[in-house]
Amino acid sequence: xxxxxxxxxxxxxxxxxxxxxxxxxxxxxxxxxxxxxxxxxxxxxxxxxxxxxxxxxxxxxxxxxxxxxxxxxxxxxxxxxxxxxxxxxxxxxxxxxxxxxxxxxxxxxxxxxxxxxxxxxxxxxxxxxxxxxxxxxxxxxxxxxxxxxxxxxxxxxxxxxxxxxxxxxxxxxxxxxxxxxxxxxxxxxxxxxxxxxxxxxxxxxxxxxxxxxxxxxxxxxxxxxxx
Amino acid sequence: xxxxxxxxxxxxxxxxxxxxxxxxxxxxxxxxxxxxxxxxxxxxxxxxxxxxxxxxxxxxxxxxxxxxxxxxxxxxxxxxxxxxxxxxxxxxxxxxxxxxxxxxxxxxxxxxxxxxxxxxxxxxxxxxxxxx
Numbered sequence: 001x002x003x004x005x006x007x008x009x010x011x012x013x014x015x016x017x018x019x020x021x022x023x024x025x026x027x028x029x030x031x032x033x034x035x036x037x038x039x040x041x042x043x044x045x046x047x048x049x050x051x052x053x054x055x056x057x058x059x060x061x062x063x064x065x066x067x068x069x070x071x072x073x074x075x076x077x078x079x080x081x082x083x084x085x086x087x088x089x090x091x092x093x094x095x096x097x098x099x100x101x102x103x104x105x106x107x108x109x110x111x112x113x114x115x116x117x118x119x120x121x122x123x124x125x126x127x128x129x130x131x132x133x134x135x136x137x138x139x140x141x142x143x144x145x146x147x148x149x150x151x152x153x154x155x156x157x158x159x160x161x162x163x164x165x166x167x168x169x170x171x172x173x174x175x176x177x178x179x180x181x182x183x184x185x186x187x188x189x190x191x192x193x194x195x196x197x198x199x200x201x202x203x204x205x206x207x208x209x210x211x212x213x214x215x216x217x218x219x220x221x222x223x224x225x226x227x
Numbered sequence: 228x229x230x231x232x233x234x235x236x237x238x239x240x241x242x243x244x245x246x247x248x249x250x251x252x253x254x255x256x257x258x259x260x261x262x263x264x265x266x267x268x269x270x271x272x273x274x275x276x277x278x279x280x281x282x283x284x285x286x287x288x289x290x291x292x293x294x295x296x297x298x299x300x301x302x303x304x305x306x307x308x309x310x311x312x313x314x315x316x317x318x319x320x321x322x323x324x325x326x327x328x329x330x331x332x333x334x335x336x337x338x339x340x341x342x343x344x345x346x347x348x349x350x351x352x353x354x355x356x357x358x359x
Contacts, residue, residue, distance in 0.1 A: 014308075014311065014312070015308075018308050018311070034307075035307060035308075036307035036308075036310075036311060036314075039307075039308070039311045040311050040314050040315065043311065043315055044315055044317060044318055047315065047318050048318065053318075053319075054315060054316060054318045054319040057312070057315060057318070058312060061311075061312040062312065064308060064309045064310075064311070064312050065309060065310070065312050065313050067254075067302065067309045068274075068306075068309045068310060069254075069257040069258075069261065069272075069273070069274040069277070070250065070253040070254045070256075070257045070274075070277075070302055071302040071303060071306050071309060072257070072272075072274035072275065072277070072278055073253050073256055073257045073260075073274055073277035073278050073281055073299075074253055074295075074298075074299035074300075074302045074303050075278055075303070076278045076279075076281035076282040076285060076299075077285075077292065077295070077296055077299040077300065077303075078303075079278075079282055080282055080285040080286065080292060081292070083286075091353075091357075092350060092353050092354060092357070095349060095350065095353050096346055096349065096350040096353075099345060099346055099349045099350075100342055100345070100346035103341055103342045103345040103346065104338060104342045107337065107338040107341040107342065108334065108338050111333075111334035111337060111338055112334065115330045115331075115333075115334060117330075117331070117334075121331070125331070125334060125335070125338075128335065128338075129338075129339070129342050131306075132306070132307075132310045133274070133306070133309070133310065134275075136310070136313065137272040137274070137275070141270065145316075146313065147313045147314070147316030147317075148316070148320075150310050150313040150314045150316075151314050151316075151317060151323075152331070152335050154310070154314055155332065155335050155336075156335055156338075156339045159335070159336055159339050160339050160343060163340070163343075164343065167340075167343055167344060167347070168347075171344060171347055171348065171351075172351070173347055173348075173351050174351070174355075175350075175351055175354040175355070175358075177350060177351075177354050178347045178348075178350040178351035178354060179347070181346050181347055181350040182343050182344075182346060182347035182350075183343075185342060185343070185346040186339055186342050186343030186346065186347075187339070187343070189306060189307065215275065215278075218271060218272060218275055219271055219275070222269075222270035222271040222272075223270060225270055226270035
């Protein structure tokens with residue numbers, strides 16, 4: 001096959017798997033039916049079983065990674081829509097985002113030291129609590145591998161969204177604000193989707209916390225890298 | 228009457244072509260911002276500068292939100308598709324499917340629990356201090 005043929009093949013495969021997985025998720029709505037998880041595993045299995053390389057897969061799908069940039073720009077819409085919430089609760093939002101980011105960095109750093117991960121692996125772990133496009137940007141600036149960060153971030157989101165409700169059951173939390181913060185800070189995109197299922201308010205807070213945490217992390221990582 | 232509503236909805240919610248145009252606008256904005264940051268050698272990514280510029284345009288009412296909103300929501304709805312190709316780098320790193328991978332998984336899970344519990348508790352305390 002020519003490069004063009006290969007590109008079209010992998011592009012169509014990914015899109016078909018993704019769209020079917022979305023249909024499946026609409027029906028089951030559980031963590032294991034997440035379209036991201038299903039598309040990731042199916043495409044991975046397909047590449048391995050056909051004995052193809054990652055480089056070949058990227059020919060047809062690299063444009064998707066490129067769309068992460070415009071998608072980041074699109075975060076301006078939810079920020080614009082939730083301006084009243086920001087104005088009203090900016091102190092709490094700042095506290096939640098700073099504490100959450102510090103906890104994420106400190107716990108990742110600590111565990112990486114305990115397990116003796118390489119510096120590259122450790123840097124890839126650090127930004128995994130924020131939304132994936134921004135986590136990948138932060139990872140580059142911290143000296144990590146953005147692809148690895150994408151994997152860690154995805155697992156964080158899946159796990160966080162799956163256990164979030166059980167955590168809420170055990171933690172002494174009454175305010176919708178803290179519930180939203182738990183999902184937005186702990187499980188980024190997947191968490192926001194789960195928070196929206198609880199109520200509109202939790203969803204709005206989770207999405208704001210997620211975006212603001214992402215911005216803070218990328219800016220801090222950028223400043224650190226330029227020192 | 229119903230036909231009229233459909234036409235109005237088509238204009239306010241945007242057809243596929245209109246959404247495509249909105250997505251193109253976002254792509255253009257992102258590309259320009261990336262050119263700027265790489266030219267000035269700023270340490271923050273161009274997409275972030277694009278975000279701030281778009282937010283400023285919306286906030287100052289230079290650009291009505293309706294002009295980009297549907298396209299922006301489309302991109303955000305399908306965000307997970309865009310990073311799946313990056314995650315497939317796993318294929319090139321078989322060393323992760325070993326003890327190292329298990330350790331990494333444990334680290335990710337413990338750290339995630341710590342972030343969720345810690346953030347929720349601190350925000351809850353802050354909320355009660357403010358409202359009780």
